[in-house]
Each structure stands twice: as structure tokens, then as C-alpha cells.
Amino acid sequence: MPSSTAPVAARAVGRDAGMTPAMKTAVPAEPSRRRRSRKGEGERLREEILDATSHLLLQTGDHEAVNIRSVAKAVGVTPPSIYLHFADKAALIKAVCGRHFASLEQSIEVAVAGTDDPAEQLRLRGRAYVDFGLEHPEQYRILFMSRRAVVCDEPPDEELKAASGFTALVDNVVRAIEAGAVDAVDPILVATGLWTVVHGITSLAISVPDYPVSGLDTLVDHLLDVHRRGLRPSSFSMEAWPHR
Amino acid sequence: MPSSTAPVAARAVGRDAGMTPAMKTAVPAEPSRRRRSRKGEGERLREEILDATSHLLLQTGDHEAVNIRSVAKAVGVTPPSIYLHFADKAALIKAVCGRHFASLEQSIEVAVAGTDDPAEQLRLRGRAYVDFGLEHPEQYRILFMSRRAVVCDEPPDEELKAASGFTALVDNVVRAIEAGAVDAVDPILVATGLWTVVHGITSLAISVPDYPVSGLDTLVDHLLDVHRRGLRPSSFSMEAWPHR
DNA sequence: CCTGCCAACTTAACACTGTTAGCTTCGGCT
DNA sequence: AGCCGAAGCTAACAGTGTTAAGTTGGCAGG
Structure with a gap:
């Protein structure tokens, strides 16, 4: 079962060199790939994405520093999954701000x-x-x-x-x-x-x-x-x- | 010509869809590669870059739509040449605004x-x-x-x-x-x-x-x-x- | 006139971005 | 047991700022 092997997860995101190591540990406790949601619970991912984005936005203080890949990594998911719940990055940021x-x-x-x-x-x-x-x-x-x-x-x-x-x-x-x-x-x-x-x-x-x-x-x-x-x-x- | 067709899809961020073809012709008359400056006249390029950037900034009304490559093309030069006169894009934009x-x-x-x-x-x-x-x-x-x-x-x-x-x-x-x-x-x-x-x-x-x-x-x-x-x-x- | 030098560029590439098409995998229903 | 579709992944595209290393062409000195 390949789910728990660390190098696989690292390779999945591609080049992770740009992010400073501090960022990864600062996001609270979603290091590895999260469990897939149940059939009807697809909406839960949406909330987790919002939480993570909100956290990153507060942390960096710059919406240009909050990128899709870092959000995806924070929730333990791959970038395209974000687009299952938000049309584009602007919609995501907008949703977070509206919430605040x-x-x-x-x-x-x-x-x-x-x-x-x-x-x-x-x-x-x-x-x-x-x-x-x-x-x-x-x-x-x-x-x-x-x-x-x-x-x-x-x-x-x-x-x-x-x-x-x-x-x-x-x-x-x-x-x-x-x-x-x-x-x-x-x-x-x-x-x-x-x-x-x-x-x-x-x-x-x-x-x-x-x-x-x-x-x-x-x-x-x-x-x-x-x-x-x-x-x-x-x-x-x-x-x-x-x-x- | 796909430019005028799409009713909804073309939103702000992504592809080149934001650029209308009219924009290119609006930049005044620097279609091909310009003549290289004489020995002491390297500073002239700087002014031309500032002019072109200012023009593009006014035209698009968005500094994120003004990219290095379009500025370079407008002046008739290659992107790296911009960096001979400005440390980075921010410095270029800043110089233009300071001028205004x-x-x-x-x-x-x-x-x-x-x-x-x-x-x-x-x-x-x-x-x-x-x-x-x-x-x-x-x-x-x-x-x-x-x-x-x-x-x-x-x-x-x-x-x-x-x-x-x-x-x-x-x-x-x-x-x-x-x-x-x-x-x-x-x-x-x-x-x-x-x-x-x-x-x-x-x-x-x-x-x-x-x-x-x-x-x-x-x-x-x-x-x-x-x-x-x-x-x-x-x-x-x-x-x-x-x-x- | 030639020769070399160096300012003024160019070519090619890197690292990173948002975004999409198409495939896989697993949970739940019949 | 089987299948079907929601949930998510792989791989890639097109575009971005930026840099290292090469090239060109005008000018000075012989």
C-alpha cells in the first residue's frame, strides 16, 4: 500500500523547493495526504480549503503569496482538487474574505x-x-x-x-x-x-x-x-x- | 477569431484571453526590433522602457497585466534587456508611477x-x-x-x-x-x-x-x-x- | 585598415504560477 | 458481487519573473 510512503507524497507536488521550510510546519497539522471524504461529504473539503486559505492569508499577509499549490498541500490534497469547489483562485480568496x-x-x-x-x-x-x-x-x-x-x-x-x-x-x-x-x-x-x-x-x-x-x-x-x-x-x- | 466570441468564460486572470488584439497595435509604432544604441547612449533605452510601460499601464489599467515580455516587445527588445536598467518589475512600475x-x-x-x-x-x-x-x-x-x-x-x-x-x-x-x-x-x-x-x-x-x-x-x-x-x-x- | 575590447544586447533556460483534460480509486447502492 | 459515480489524482500546458552565459557591433588605438 503506497499511501504512507513519504517520498511519494513529496513527488506528487512536483518542485517544492520554493517554499521555505518554516511554512510547512506552521500550517496546523495536515502534513500528509488526508483521508478521502465519504460519498456525500464532498463539501467538507470546501470548508477545509477555506480554513487553510484563511490561515495562509493571515500568515503571509499577502494574497499573492497564497498560491493554489500551498493551499492544496496544507489540506493534504492536490491542486486540481481545489477547482472542484472554487471556480478559480479569485473565487477562493473572495470566499475567504467574505467569511471574515x-x-x-x-x-x-x-x-x-x-x-x-x-x-x-x-x-x-x-x-x-x-x-x-x-x-x-x-x-x-x-x-x-x-x-x-x-x-x-x-x-x-x-x-x-x-x-x-x-x-x-x-x-x-x-x-x-x-x-x-x-x-x-x-x-x-x-x-x-x-x-x-x-x-x-x-x-x-x-x-x-x-x-x-x-x-x-x-x-x-x-x-x-x-x-x-x-x-x-x-x-x-x-x-x-x-x-x- | 475566438476573441470576440466567448460570452462568459473569459474572466480576468488566466490565459492570454485578457489581451485584445487591438491593444498590440495601440502601442505606438515599435513593431520590429529597434536599432541598438550607440556606445554612450545606453540610457536611452531606459527612457523608452519607461514610456512603453507608462503607456501599457494607462492602457490596461492594471499593473498585473503589464508584464515584462509585453514591455520588451513594445520597445522592440528582449525581456532580459529590461533588467539592465531596472532591478525587477517592481522597480520599473515604481519608476513609472514616481514619474507620473x-x-x-x-x-x-x-x-x-x-x-x-x-x-x-x-x-x-x-x-x-x-x-x-x-x-x-x-x-x-x-x-x-x-x-x-x-x-x-x-x-x-x-x-x-x-x-x-x-x-x-x-x-x-x-x-x-x-x-x-x-x-x-x-x-x-x-x-x-x-x-x-x-x-x-x-x-x-x-x-x-x-x-x-x-x-x-x-x-x-x-x-x-x-x-x-x-x-x-x-x-x-x-x-x-x-x-x- | 585592422584588431581587440566592452557596452549593449540576445539566447536559452529555470523555477514557479494558475488551470485543464483525462484517468484512477474507492464508498455505497442495488 | 458488481457497478457507478463522486472524489481525487497524474500529467501537462501556457504564461510569469528572472538569471547565466553567449553574441554582436560600434568605437579607440595601433
């Missing part, structure tokens, strides 16, 4: 649960967003900083709103307006603006080496505070920009 | 020259930044949205300031403070905040399919206006965020 960001909305809601004040909720929401993005930088990059961000295959006009719980943000803005904390302009515009601010922080913090020279917390507080003051009804908007 | 963004600062200064009011200058600066980023999206992505943005090889702490004319922005903020249009907090903090806002707009507009549902101009005006109001000394900062 299903918890973004949840994280935000947990953070918001601490208070009932809509304005404070907006601030907590912003901080939670930035924190989450910095905890999962590569996933954030793929979702919101790619060439053409494709969050999911839902109807395209729903993509924007579905991602990052945009509707929940809009609701929060509406509540803030009703509470008198925010000027009564278009809530969607205000929500988009808030998203833009926290995305700007997250994006630059991920990409630019030592971005917030003034410290990240300071900047987040500063920006959210400035934005909140600018949104208040009390700052009478008659005196707009000099001309337009 | 040498004009970012210039574009901004031109835009600012229209007025003497520091507050209005800040707004014009922001608009010019966004416009420039949207005119050169792929270059912007490489410069400010990459995994680890490497603007240039200068001393690392100078990178941030050198890029996008950060010091000029800080100076503008200082002038706005002196003019009484902006509250007298840390100018660097304020400048970083402003950069963050315009980057947030630019970044999302590049990445997210139909990002500003309210229209881009509307959003830019809204955000810069809100930010300006939030920065005014008149919005007394005693009443800060509820708690912290």
Missing part, C-alpha cells in the same frame, strides 16, 4: 451596543471599523482596495450597501438626526461621508509605512470629532465655502 | 494658484488631489493603496511628507490657522486629517464600483465643507464627544 467580513458587521454591532446615544454610537462604529480593518489588513485590502472591488455576486447596486453594514450606518445617522445631533441633510450622504473618513484612515494605515505621525488613536479621535462638529446643526451652514 | 506623480504636486499648485484665501486653497487642493487620483487610478493604487506603499527609496520618514506634497499642505494649513479660518490645533494633525479625507474619497471611488451614490462632486463638497466647519474656531470644542 461577515463578522465585521457583528463586531461593529457589539461595539455599538455599549450606549444609546446615537452620536456616541457613530463614534464607536467608526472606531470598531478601523480596528477591524487593521486586524485583518489583507482581507480589507482585497475587499475595499482592489482594482475593482467585488464584494459578492449579489446584484451590483446592493454590493455597496451590503458591505460593512452600510444600512446599519444609515440607520444610525437617521437616529442621530432625529436626536438633533446631526444636521438634517441627506442621511445617505452623511453615512457615505463617515464611511469615507474611516476608510481613509484604515486604508492609509494599512498602506503607508508610518502613516499617522501623530499616532493612530489621536488621528481617529481628531477626525471623528471634527466631523461630528462639522455635522452639528449649530454650525450654521450659510457661511459655506467662499464661492461655490 | 511628480506632476501631482504640480497639478495641485496650479489649482491652488487661483486664489489667496487659505481656506479656499485647502478646498482647491483637495479637489485637485481627488481629480488627479481619478485620472491616474492604477498609479494611485500602486502609490497609496499597495500592500506596503513604497513611494521612493528616500529615508523612510521622509516618504510620507515627500508624497503628494505633504509639506505644502501643512504650510497651507498653517496659513489657514493664521488667517483665523481653522482652529489652532497641531497643523500636522490637521493636514493628515485632510489628506485622509481626500484619500478616502479617491480610494473608494477607484475601488468600489458605484461608490458615491450621491454623486462624486456632491460628496467631495459635502465632506470638505463638513470638515471645514468642524475645524473652525467658532465651533467651540468644549462640547466634545460624550465621554472621552
Whole structure:
């Protein structure tokens, strides 16, 4: 029976020289070829692939360093088997990120649960967003900083709103307006603006080496505070920009 | 001709299907092998490579679609010749982007020259930044949205300031403070905040399919206006965020 | 004019990537 | 017991960045 002979498994993958030896041991405990799934359990491989990819993505922090062959090796399977469950590499990466960001909305809601004040909720929401993005930088990059961000295959006009719980943000803005904390302009515009601010922080913090020279917390507080003051009804908007 | 047939199958990544035949002819008139340079004129190839790469980058809008072989073919040279002038592909792309963004600062200064009011200058600066980023999206992505943005090889702490004319922005903020249009907090903090806002707009507009549902101009005006109001000394900062 | 030298390239190949066609193998049903 | 199809493998293709080693052709010195 050839299943347990090590050299066979090594030969199966072809040239394995490129991978550093540390990588192999770091992936948790799937060294050899895994048992084939039962008849109806083909879907289990899909989950294992997702787990392994997620692990590698976190580990390398670069989706270009996560290649099909390393994923296959991590699950104990050959590269073509990946394509039984994912159309291509992009679909795989997308699935992993979608999985991670299903918890973004949840994280935000947990953070918001601490208070009932809509304005404070907006601030907590912003901080939670930035924190989450910095905890999962590569996933954030793929979702919101790619060439053409494709969050999911839902109807395209729903993509924007579905991602990052945009509707929940809009609701929060509406509540803030009703509470008198925010000027009564278009809530969607205000929500988009808030998203833009926290995305700007997250994006630059991920990409630019030592971005917030003034410290990240300071900047987040500063920006959210400035934005909140600018949104208040009390700052009478008659005196707009000099001309337009 | 299989190029125009396939309705669904041809997606982004794989084979050469991404290249349409029209692209090849679009590169201006270097079909065959070019004449070898004279003894001292080896540097001329470098410029031709930069030109061709810049052209391809603009054309495809994706730095992963610009490969060494296509650049070499466009210049009329073989792939290894590229490495006589650039250490690797990243260095080549970086050089091209650096070239493009040498004009970012210039574009901004031109835009600012229209007025003497520091507050209005800040707004014009922001608009010019966004416009420039949207005119050169792929270059912007490489410069400010990459995994680890490497603007240039200068001393690392100078990178941030050198890029996008950060010091000029800080100076503008200082002038706005002196003019009484902006509250007298840390100018660097304020400048970083402003950069963050315009980057947030630019970044999302590049990445997210139909990002500003309210229209881009509307959003830019809204955000810069809100930010300006939030920065005014008149919005007394005693009443800060509820708690912290 | 010739001769050699060296800058400016080319040829050929390597290692690695995503991806596909076609074959094997095993679990479960009849 | 037999077979059939799901689950997975073998082998290969086409394309990528990159490098080692060879070639060419213009220019300087004899």
C-alpha cells in the first residue's frame, strides 16, 4: 500500500523547493495526504480549503503569496482538487474574505451596543471599523482596495450597501438626526461621508509605512470629532465655502 | 477569431484571453526590433522602457497585466534587456508611477494658484488631489493603496511628507490657522486629517464600483465643507464627544 | 585598415504560477 | 458481487519573473 510512503507524497507536488521550510510546519497539522471524504461529504473539503486559505492569508499577509499549490498541500490534497469547489483562485480568496467580513458587521454591532446615544454610537462604529480593518489588513485590502472591488455576486447596486453594514450606518445617522445631533441633510450622504473618513484612515494605515505621525488613536479621535462638529446643526451652514 | 466570441468564460486572470488584439497595435509604432544604441547612449533605452510601460499601464489599467515580455516587445527588445536598467518589475512600475506623480504636486499648485484665501486653497487642493487620483487610478493604487506603499527609496520618514506634497499642505494649513479660518490645533494633525479625507474619497471611488451614490462632486463638497466647519474656531470644542 | 575590447544586447533556460483534460480509486447502492 | 459515480489524482500546458552565459557591433588605438 503506497499511501504512507513519504517520498511519494513529496513527488506528487512536483518542485517544492520554493517554499521555505518554516511554512510547512506552521500550517496546523495536515502534513500528509488526508483521508478521502465519504460519498456525500464532498463539501467538507470546501470548508477545509477555506480554513487553510484563511490561515495562509493571515500568515503571509499577502494574497499573492497564497498560491493554489500551498493551499492544496496544507489540506493534504492536490491542486486540481481545489477547482472542484472554487471556480478559480479569485473565487477562493473572495470566499475567504467574505467569511471574515461577515463578522465585521457583528463586531461593529457589539461595539455599538455599549450606549444609546446615537452620536456616541457613530463614534464607536467608526472606531470598531478601523480596528477591524487593521486586524485583518489583507482581507480589507482585497475587499475595499482592489482594482475593482467585488464584494459578492449579489446584484451590483446592493454590493455597496451590503458591505460593512452600510444600512446599519444609515440607520444610525437617521437616529442621530432625529436626536438633533446631526444636521438634517441627506442621511445617505452623511453615512457615505463617515464611511469615507474611516476608510481613509484604515486604508492609509494599512498602506503607508508610518502613516499617522501623530499616532493612530489621536488621528481617529481628531477626525471623528471634527466631523461630528462639522455635522452639528449649530454650525450654521450659510457661511459655506467662499464661492461655490 | 475566438476573441470576440466567448460570452462568459473569459474572466480576468488566466490565459492570454485578457489581451485584445487591438491593444498590440495601440502601442505606438515599435513593431520590429529597434536599432541598438550607440556606445554612450545606453540610457536611452531606459527612457523608452519607461514610456512603453507608462503607456501599457494607462492602457490596461492594471499593473498585473503589464508584464515584462509585453514591455520588451513594445520597445522592440528582449525581456532580459529590461533588467539592465531596472532591478525587477517592481522597480520599473515604481519608476513609472514616481514619474507620473511628480506632476501631482504640480497639478495641485496650479489649482491652488487661483486664489489667496487659505481656506479656499485647502478646498482647491483637495479637489485637485481627488481629480488627479481619478485620472491616474492604477498609479494611485500602486502609490497609496499597495500592500506596503513604497513611494521612493528616500529615508523612510521622509516618504510620507515627500508624497503628494505633504509639506505644502501643512504650510497651507498653517496659513489657514493664521488667517483665523481653522482652529489652532497641531497643523500636522490637521493636514493628515485632510489628506485622509481626500484619500478616502479617491480610494473608494477607484475601488468600489458605484461608490458615491450621491454623486462624486456632491460628496467631495459635502465632506470638505463638513470638515471645514468642524475645524473652525467658532465651533467651540468644549462640547466634545460624550465621554472621552 | 585592422584588431581587440566592452557596452549593449540576445539566447536559452529555470523555477514557479494558475488551470485543464483525462484517468484512477474507492464508498455505497442495488 | 458488481457497478457507478463522486472524489481525487497524474500529467501537462501556457504564461510569469528572472538569471547565466553567449553574441554582436560600434568605437579607440595601433
